[in-house]
Amino acid sequence: xxxxxxxxxxxxxxxxxxxxxxxxxxxxxxxxxxxxxxxxxxxxxxxxxxxxxxxxxxxxxxxxxxxxxxxxxxxxxxxxxxxxxxxxxxxxxxxxxxxxxxxxxxxxxxxxxxxxxxxxxxxxxxxxxxxxxxxxxxxxxxxxxxxxxxxxxxxxxxxxxxxxxxxxxxxxxxxxxxxxxxxxxxxxxxxxxxxxxxxxxxxxxxxxxxxxxxxxxxxxxxxxxxxxxxxxxxxxxxxxxxxxxxxxxxxxxxxxxxxxxxxxxxxxxxxxxxxxxxxxxxxxx
Numbered sequence: 001x002x003x004x005x006x007x008x009x010x011x012x013x014x015x016x017x018x019x020x021x022x023x024x025x026x027x028x029x030x031x032x033x034x035x036x037x038x039x040x041x042x043x044x045x046x047x048x049x050x051x052x053x054x055x056x057x058x059x060x061x062x063x064x065x066x067x068x069x070x071x072x073x074x075x076x077x078x079x080x081x082x083x084x085x086x087x088x089x090x091x092x093x094x095x096x097x098x099x100x101x102x103x104x105x106x107x108x109x110x111x112x113x114x115x116x117x118x119x120x121x122x123x124x125x126x127x128x129x130x131x132x133x134x135x136x137x138x139x140x141x142x143x144x145x146x147x148x149x150x151x152x153x154x155x156x157x158x159x160x161x162x163x164x165x166x167x168x169x170x171x172x173x174x175x176x177x178x179x180x181x182x183x184x185x186x187x188x189x190x191x192x193x194x195x196x197x198x199x200x201x202x203x204x205x206x207x208x209x210x211x212x213x214x215x216x217x218x219x220x221x222x223x224x225x226x227x228x229x230x231x232x233x234x235x236x237x238x239x240x241x242x243x244x245x246x247x248x249x250x251x252x253x254x255x256x257x258x259x260x261x262x263x264x265x266x267x268x269x270x271x272x273x274x275x276x277x278x279x280x281x282x283x284x285x
Contacts, residue, residue: 020096022071023084029064030088033057058207066216073220111171112181118164118221119181123192125157125212126250130258131196132209149213156212157247159221162234166225169241170233182244189257 040053064085071081079101087098142150168178196205228234245253 018074019071019076019080022067022074022076023080024094025067026064026071026081027084027088027092027094029060029067030085031091031093032088033060033064034089034091036060062211065211066214069216069220073223111167112173112177115164115168115173116181118160118167122157122160122164122247122250123184125153125160126247126254127189127192128196128205128208128212129153129251130193130254131205133255134193134197134258135202135205149210152215152218153209153213154247156214156217156221157250159218159225161243161247163221163224163228165241165243166228166234168243170228170231175242178242179244184245184250184253186253186257189254193254193258 036053036057040050040057043049043053068081068085072078083100084094087094092098164181165178168181196208199205225234232238
């Protein structure tokens, strides 16, 4: 296959070796996932072999997702991550000289988007956790594995919450801007939880819950916090900024909202874009 021509060559001398290796892994995993999918369709196997193949594909996709998280935390531009994923999905092997698009200039809006992304993930984690708890057999004690995952799940939420707050503080977001990002109505919590409870296969909810309990999420957030610490914007001696909702508060509100009636006027734009627009002054939208 030939490489797409809509990319702009990027001088390799300015790209850290760590970034290149992470991008190589992402492209390789995207390619591997596509190859496994193609092989599954071409084999025409039975249900058991198809299930086994999908398990392999999901494992590879999960590894790619985690590698992308590591890449973002390491500072690899989102445009480059998207590019190498796309190249892999198109069946192209990694090439050290393959073109990469010019990354977009850094600015406050992009940082607000990163904060909004963390907060959106926290909201989703809260909804998934409540859906997971509601979908478990009533009265069944948690297994040792579930207990470990649940503990890491909470640590992941705490790490993302801290990163969102510290990052918001680092770019001078005021309390009103932070509130615009964190705000969730009871009706929205209800929609979020029921989005998962209404799925025909609740195994998807359990899988998502376990993924949110992966140690790499906290590791990635703490790496970013380490960068903020070195910049003098994080640490035990630096007061915590005002942050409207703790993870514990999110979980409490999400759980309490299950019985909240739906809001017929609740449909709206993408939650992250809407929150970013609400948190930015008029001239920066």
